Amino acid sequence: MTEQATGAHHPQPRPRSGGQSIPVEYVTGAQSLIRSLEEVGADTVFGIPGGTILPAYDPLMDSTKVRHVLVRHEQGAGHAATGYAQATGRVGVCMATSGPGATNLVTPIADAHMDSVPLVAITGQVVSKAIGTDAFQEADIVGITMPITKHSFLVTKAEDIPRAIAQAFHIASTGRPGPVLVDIPKDILQAQTTFSWPPAMDLPGYRPVTKPHAKQIREAAKLITAAKRPILYVGGGVLKAQATAELKVLAELTGAPVTTTLMALGAFPDSHPQHLGMPGMHGSVAAVTGLQKADLIVALGARFDDRVTGKLDSFAPHAKIVHADIDPAEIGKNRAADVPIVGDAREVIADLIQAVQKEHSEGNPGDYAAWWKDLDRWRETYPLGYDQPADGSLSPQAVIERIGQLAPEGTIFTAGVGQHQMWAAHFIQYDKPATWLNSGGAGTMGYAVPAAMGAKAGAPERTVWAIDGDGCFQMTNQELTTCALNNIPIKVAVINNGALGMVRQWQTLFYNQRYSNTVLHSGPDDVNPEARGTRVPDFVKLSEAMGCYAIRCERPEDLDKAIEEANSINDRPVVIDFIVHEDAMVWPMVAAGTSNDEIMAARDVRPDFGDNEDD
Numbered sequence: 001m002t003e004q005a006t007g008a009h010h011p012q013p014r015p016r017s018g019g020q021s022i023p024v025e026y027v028t029g030a031q032s033l034i035r036s037l038e039e040v041g042a043d044t045v046f047g048i049p050g051g052t053i054l055p056a057y058d059p060l061m062d063s064t065k066v067r068h069v070l071v072r073h074e075q076g077a078g079h080a081a082t083g084y085a086q087a088t089g090r091v092g093v094c095m096a097t098s099g100p101g102a103t104n105l106v107t108p109i110a111d112a113h114m115d116s117v118p119l120v121a122i123t124g125q126v127v128s129k130a131i132g133t134d135a136f137q138e139a140d141i142v143g144i145t146m147p148i149t150k151h152s153f154l155v156t157k158a159e160d161i162p163r164a165i166a167q168a169f170h171i172a173s174t175g176r177p178g179p180v181l182v183d184i185p186k187d188i189l190q191a192q193t194t195f196s197w198p199p200a201m202d203l204p205g206y207r208p209v210t211k212p213h214a215k216q217i218r219e220a221a222k223l224i225t226a227a228k229r230p231i232l233y234v235g236g237g238v239l240k241a242q243a244t245a246e247l248k249v250l251a252e253l254t255g256a257p258v259t260t261t262l263m264a265l266g267a268f269p270d271s272h273p274q275h276l277g278m279p280g281m282h283g284s285v286a287a288v289t290g291l292q293k294a295d296l297i298v299a300l301g302a303r304f305d306d307r308v309t310g311k312l313d314s315f316a317p318h319a320k321i322v323h324a325d326i327d328p329a330e331i332g333k334n335r336a337a338d339v340p341i342v343g344d345a346r347e348v349i350a351d352l353i354q355a356v357q358k359e360h361s362e363g364n365p366g367d368y369a370a371w372w373k374d375l376d377r378w379r380e381t382y383p384l385g386y387d388q389p390a391d392g393s394l395s396p397q398a399v400i401e402r403i404g405q406l407a408p409e410g411t412i413f414t415a416g417v418g419q420h421q422m423w424a425a426h427f428i429q430y431d432k433p434a435t436w437l438n439s440g441g442a443g444t445m446g447y448a449v450p451a452a453m454g455a456k457a458g459a460p461e462r463t464v465w466a467i468d469g470d471g472c473f474q475m476t477n478q479e480l481t482t483c484a485l486n487n488i489p490i491k492v493a494v495i496n497n498g499a500l501g502m503v504r505q506w507q508t509l510f511y512n513q514r515y516s517n518t519v520l521h522s523g524p525d526d527v528n529p530e531a532r533g534t535r536v537p538d539f540v541k542l543s544e545a546m547g548c549y550a551i552r553c554e555r556p557e558d559l560d561k562a563i564e565e566a567n568s569i570n571d572r573p574v575v576i577d578f579i580v581h582e583d584a585m586v587w588p589m590v591a592a593g594t595s596n597d598e599i600m601a602a603r604d605v606r607p608d609f610g611d612n613e614d615d
Contacts, residue, residue, distance in 0.1 A: 024196050029158035030055040030189040033122070036165035038065045039197045042093050042120075044084060044457050045069070046077035050097025051137065052124030055189035069457060069486050072478040074101050076450040078108020079476070082117045083454030086437045087412055087462075089242065091118045091172050092454065098124045099137030102183070106144060107444060112179040113148040114441025115263060116240055118172040119179035120165075121145075127187040128156065142183050150178040155185070158193035166199050175208030176327040177240055208326060212343030212351055219339045220298065220322040221355035225364040227296035227320075229371045230256045233279070233308075236263030236440070237301015237325060241345035244268070244433045247300070250349050253356055255368055257375055259287040261302055263440040266430035276375065277384070280308045281590045282422045285382035285607055286375055288590065288599050291316050293374070293609075298322045301345040304334035305441070314595035324348040378609065382588070382601045384426050389581040393532065394556055396495050396580040397423050403465060403493055404428030406563045411463040412455050414438065416448040416472030419501035422586040424467040446475030452490040453483050463491065463567070470496040470520055470534040477542070483573040484547025491566050492543075492575045496533040497582040498522075505585050509603075533579040543575035554579040 027035065033056050037045070046069045049057045060068055071077040074096045081092030092112075096105050102123040112119040126135040142152040151171050153164045161184065168180040224230055232254075238247055244267050251258050251274050258268045259279045268275055277284030279291055291297060291308075297319045302308070304323075309315040312334060323330075323337035324345065331340045341348055359365075386397040400423045404413070413428055415421040415438040430436045437455060439447040452466035473494050483490055495501075498521030507515050520534045532554070543550035549569050553562040553576055566574040587602045601607050 024194045027193060027195045028055070028059070028189065029161055029184070029191050029193055031059045032158065032161040032193055032195045033165065033184065033189065034059045034063050034066065035195055035197070036162045037093070038063060039162075040091075040165060040169045042066055042091070045093045045095050046071050046080040046084075046454065047095030048072075048074060048077060048097075048101065050101045050124065052098040052126055052186040053095060053101070053122075053189075054097070054124070055186060056095070056122075056124070069482060069488075071450070071482050073476065074104030075107055075446065076453070076476055076479040076482065078105045078119070078121065079111070079444070079447050079450035080454030080457070080479070081119055081121075082108060082112050082115075083414060083437055083451030084458040085117050085119060085454075086451070087434055087455035088458040089434070090458070091120055091169050093120050093122065095122045096124070097137070098126055098141070099139045101137075102141040103139055103144065106148070107442075109145055109179045109181070110148040111439050111442040111444045111447065115439065116177050116236060117179070118177040120168045120172050121179060121181045123181065123183045124189070125154070125183045125185040128185045131185065142181065145181050148179070149181050152181040152183065154183045155188055158188050158191040161188070161193070162195060162197060163199035163201070166201060167203060170201065171203070171206060175206075176237070209328070209342045210326065210344040210347055212324065212341045212348045214351070216339055216341045217348070217351045217355045220341065220352060221359050223296055223320060223322060223339065224254055224256070224298065224356060225359040225366040227366065228368070229294045230254070230296040230298065230366075230368065231290050231294040232256050232258045233291060233297050233299045233302050234258060234260045234264045234267050235300065235302025236261065238264055238267045238345045238349075239433050241301065241326070242433075243346035243349050246346055246349040246353065248272075250353050250356070253353060254366060256298070257290055257372070259283075259290060261305070261308060261440070262425055262438065264302070265425060265436040266433045269431040270429045271431055276379065278425055281310070281592070282425075282586050282588060283308075284379070284384055285588050285599060285601050286379035288588065288596050289378050289607070289609060290375055291319075292596050294319045296320050296322065298324075300324050300349065301326075303330045309334065310590050310596040311594055314597060378607070382607050386584070389584070391581070392556070394554065394559065394578060394580045396420065396497065396578070396584050397427050398556070399493065399495060399559060399578045399580060400424050400467060401427040402559055403467070403563055406560065406567060407465060408463045408567065411435065411465055412437065412452075412459065414448045414452040414455060414464070414466045416468045417443045417445050418469050418472065419505065419584070419586050420467050420469045420495040423495075445472045448472060449476050449490070449492060450479045452492070453479050453488050456483075456488045456490050457486075466490055466492045468492060468494055469501055470494055470498065470539070471500045473539070474537075478546070480543060480546040480548050480573050480575070488573070489570050490573050492573065494539055494575065494577050495580055496539065496577055497580050497584070498533045499582055502586070504582075508583075508585070510591070532582070533577070539575065539577040543573075548573040548575050550575045550577070552577045552579065
């Protein structure tokens, strides 16, 4: 084709800052997109083609650097990209076509936004002239996702594709990580253009603050050493900043207790003697009470989420607050901070270590002996635990605990949402970062299987277990087909109690055991009403049909054998259908909308803290 026929222009090579020229290539917009993904280091894309994104799939076939994983549903692509990002620390990438393909990404984009996961979602769009005409498969995905992305790009010129991709990856992975959308009309992908790398980066309004203010650090150190009852409240931001080594140094230097949120499990070793466990609605008694009784809370990369604080106006009434976060919008949003610190968690903690060391050298070591006496009493009196079912059936807590105990070193665990999620948080020990992946902020059912797929694709050398419920499993289990066909051998434990377990627990406690639409195992013509667990569908047959090895385990004496068999199989996905007791509940519990002071250690068991303090 001639230049005149294609409409291509031949600009002179652009000079680099050092005087050398940047080589220019002549490509389609689609080729430019794939080359840009290669240049930013993307090695895996989860997606499914359709009409408007189809031009991008042709050059993708020729790429030797970018692996495409063909999913069965766009939601699976988004959660897989999230799991990949959480397991590897790199940006996850998903791709979909316009209209329903793009809108199917909304849930995983919202999920990534809530949990601060670096994600780039690339969507096709109808041709430029058709935008705004309600064309076939048109949806304003930029407008739809604007509240749930860090930024959204609608690319209107083919030559802007490299810059949009470079900026998207930069925005997604810096500052507070999050999802970025790049929407590209079909005609822009088809247009002739030039490709050169690197593109000019021009983001004048985007300047994340990473270095904390020295005065605020000094004030925080003084409060830490002066406090009698301090506690480190650690959120997912510490994991995002890869600051776990620094956190351990700070904790051991101060001697203060540590509590890690659901999003931060593994940021501080569960086995460490200073670790109190997880705070929140289903947190350990020691962690929840430690925050309530503290006189100083040092919040690091945490956001005072309602699941942690309970009724906000009664949360930690005696505590001063040091709040460090890379996102200034989080500081003071829910709880006023006495010492606000804006900065990257790794830099904040490193500076805090030096400041606390200085306080110690000046004769201010801090004395928390009385505080630890109380904390140790609470965790000894109200440890996490569970009862074995009296009828000899499988305890769901025991199943999850044994999976954790028998898992190979370095196993990554993902979880769906509900009771099994909380049991996995409690009864598996997380001593290393990036070993626990879950949907914390959005609470997305169906997260576990595709997230496990993404984690295994990003870390193929590691074992990946998805802990799922029979409700969650029925939302995204089709991605097991994707795993089977793409050599992604994850392991799935279906904690099958025949119900939407957490909702059923609330119905038991607050709705007089009226189980409206939470029973999954029976219908009007149920042929075997005595059978435990969900049997329609039959998860073993379903999993086998999708190319998996499948096992059903119903008896405690078969538990170890089933788990060990699953761990020994690494050439295909494995699913174990664990038929568990339906009445098991998650404890401790703080009822929604109530004060953390009203925590229940077990049903009808309100802890007695043995104090009458009102100071």
